Amino acid sequence: MSLDPADRAIVAETQAGLPLVAEPYAAVAARVGLTEAEVIARMREMCRRGVIRRVAAAPNHYRLGLTANGMTVWDVDDAAAADLGARVGALDFVSHCYLRPRARPLWPYNLFAMVHGVSPDEVEAKRGEIAGLLGDACRASDTLYSKRILKKTGLRLAGGR
Amino acid sequence: MTLDHTDSRLLNALQDGVPIGPSPFAEVGRLLDLSQDEVIDRLSRLKAAGIVTRFGPFYDAAAMGGAFCLCAMEVPQDRFDAVAAQVNAHPEVAHNYERGHRLNMWFVLATETEERIGTARARIEAETGIAVLAFPKLKEFFIGFRVAA
Numbered sequence: 001m002s003l004d005p006a007d008r009a010i011v012a013e014t015q016a017g018l019p020l021v022a023e024p025y026a027a028v029a030a031r032v033g034l035t036e037a038e039v040i041a042r043m044r045e046m047c048r049r050g051v052i053r054r055v056a057a058a059p060n061h062y063r064l065g066l067t068a069n070g071m072t073v074w075d076v077d078d079a080a081a082a083d084l085g086a087r088v089g090a091l092d093f094v095s096h097c098y099l100r101p102r103a104r105p106l107w108p109y110n111l112f113a114m115v116h117g118v119s120p121d122e123v124e125a126k127r128g129e130i131a132g133l134l135g136d137a138c139r140a141s142d143t144l145y146s147k148r149i150l151k152k153t154g155l156r157l158a159g160g161r
Numbered sequence: 162m163t164l165d166h167t168d169s170r171l172l173n174a175l176q177d178g179v180p181i182g183p184s185p186f187a188e189v190g191r192l193l194d195l196s197q198d199e200v201i202d203r204l205s206r207l208k209a210a211g212i213v214t215r216f217g218p219f220y221d222a223a224a225m226g227g228a229f230c231l232c233a234m235e236v237p238q239d240r241f242d243a244v245a246a247q248v249n250a251h252p253e254v255a256h257n258y259e260r261g262h263r264l265n266m267w268f269v270l271a272t273e274t275e276e277r278i279g280t281a282r283a284r285i286e287a288e289t290g291i292a293v294l295a296f297p298k299l300k301e302f303f304i305g306f307r308v309a310a
Contacts (some may be wrong), residue, residue, distance in 0.1 A: 003225060011225065017215035020205050022197055023183055036183065043181050043218065053219040054178030055185070057204070059308045063212045066308060071260065071267075082300060089302025097304060100231065100296040106263065107233075107294065116306075142262065150257035151249040151268070 003051070006034060007042055014043075018055070061095075066116045069095075070123045070143040072130060073109035075102070080137040081111060087133055088113050093126045108140055120145070162210040167195070171203055175216065176307050228275045229255075231296040232282065233264040234289070241265070244289050253281040264294065 009032040018024040026036040046052040089097035096114040117123040179185045187197040207213040257268035
């Protein structure tokens, strides 16, 4: 998927957020040298292509009390994994949900779901909900809690750093 | 800062996404029976208080042309901090977490191309003498995650 220079200018200008003004796309347009209508048309097109997932607020989980998180991992029958993964991803306490390759014998798990809660007990309870949803299709599971953040940098536009 | 009922309604609505158009805050205000100015004022306060980190487009980094891969290593406890420093020194390492498992170091490689993922992995393995297991995403599921405010 390719972005032309005007798209890339819009991405660079908006990836840290839109200005909180009455007409934010007009403000972006003024900064990148396009018209408001062009910025809106290009961003709608990026939405259609999946480059933009949505335009929304990103809340700080920690400030809203969701201080516990666990990476739950599941060994799910391959034949059922796509259907069950979609149902797990749709749960409102799962923030990321992916199928990934196993690395046996150390790592038998193929479904990863990041679970958030106000406490470790709540994460465990939600993990139980996922276990119930997966049922017999799941052979083994584990939860990896983060002990320490060793490095954290924002993901930026490739070539933009 | 504590959230009042209107802040909570606004934050819940803004997480669902706002259509791209000339006056997005007026649109949201219409749904919630708030004026455009009140939406902007409240959102500005939520952002200043750190409750909202940003409002804007969520870009799919892979769709923009980058390559990403989750990786894990089994690092001996007595070498953990030294290996963490070696791994973190690579600019391709976007984030890195210590987790409670035999595979105790989990990080994301972010590069401009797929080939550079392999190069970065090989370099980290050569420097540390520890295998780097790669867990590229095979499928990503639609996410229903919302923080109830």
